[in-house]
Amino acid sequence: MLYRTLSDEEYRDAAGRILYEDNHLLVVNKRAGEIVQADKTSDETLTDLYKAFIAMRDSKPGSVFVGVPHRLDRPVSGITMLARTSKALARLNEMFREGAIHKYYWALVCAEPPQPEGKLSGYIWRNEAKNKSYMCRPGALRKDARLAELEYRLLCRTDRYWLLEVKLLTGRHHQIRCQLSDMGCVIKGDLKYGAPRSNPDGCINLHSRRVNFVHPVRKEEMTIEAPLPHSWDRLIPPDAALTY
Numbered sequence: 252m253l254y255r256t257l258s259d260e261e262y263r264d265a266a267g268r269i270l271y272e273d274n275h276l277l278v279v280n281k282r283a284g285e286i287v288q289a290d291k292t293s294d295e296t297l298t299d300l301y302k303a304f305i306a307m308r309d310s311k312p313g314s315v316f317v318g319v320p321h322r323l324d325r326p327v328s329g330i331t332m333l334a335r336t337s338k339a340l341a342r343l344n345e346m347f348r349e350g351a352i353h354k355y356y357w358a359l360v361c362a363e364p365p366q367p368e369g370k371l372s373g374y375i376w377r378n379e380a381k382n383k384s385y386m387c388r389p390g391a392l393r394k395d396a397r398l399a400e401l402e403y404r405l406l407c408r409t410d411r412y413w414l415l416e417v418k419l420l421t422g423r424h425h426q427i428r429c430q431l432s433d434m435g436c437v438i439k440g441d442l443k444y445g446a447p448r449s450n451p452d453g454c455i456n457l458h459s460r461r462v463n464f465v466h467p468v469r470k471e472e473m474t475i476e477a478p479l480p481h482s483w484d485r486l487i488p489p490d491a492a493l494t495y
């Protein structure tokens with residue numbers, strides 16, 4: 252199979268965003284705006300980009316296997332785990348289903364949370380036509396609703412925003428965006444869930460920051476962290492008093 256040839260700049264950029272790689276796993280720092288898997292647009296996917304990268308780097312004449320055990324929403328940045336073997340893909344899929352991969356996100360929100368830390372639990376349903384999720388109200392539980400749970404804690408406050416760390420306990424469609432908005436803490440730039448204005452690049456300030464898991468093949472404990480996008484630099488001063 253032929254893959255497109257990356258420019259020198261594209262090649263260096265793809266290489267620089269690899270957070271971890273071995274024969275079974277490839278973990279990369281996704282940019283906001285990239286898509287992990289094909290959608291109705293014709294935009295190149297993150298998966299195809301790294302297939303082309305591996306084919307060039309390793310001089311592979313045949314097809315390159317890159318499997319997708321999970322994905323991030325297009326406007327979200329950060330850690331994206333990919334599988335380099337079918338064995339790793341099958342095991343990662345099982346680990347995600349069982350909640351064995353612990354995911355932590357950073358969210359920059361437009362209002363102070365009611366408590367500095369807490370747990371959010373409720374039922375969410377997805378409107379496919381609008382590509383949006385909604386919380387079920389008490390006494391109005393839908394048959395297609397699913398339990399959604401997360402934990403959050405306040406890391407710091409900036410001049411205009413509050414930085415939260417969110418630990419996902421379940422993995423529902425738009426879960427963090429929906430539940431934080433329902434709490435009154437809409438994510439900066441997230442027009443779909445109530446932000447007053449968009450970000451210039453169309454992204455939202457939600458970043459997959461850290462994962463903890465046991466390697467699906469080697470069975471070693473692993474922690475991987477993704478640097479924040481540069482667009483966050485002016486929003487979170489380097490001397491901000493992070494509480495974590």
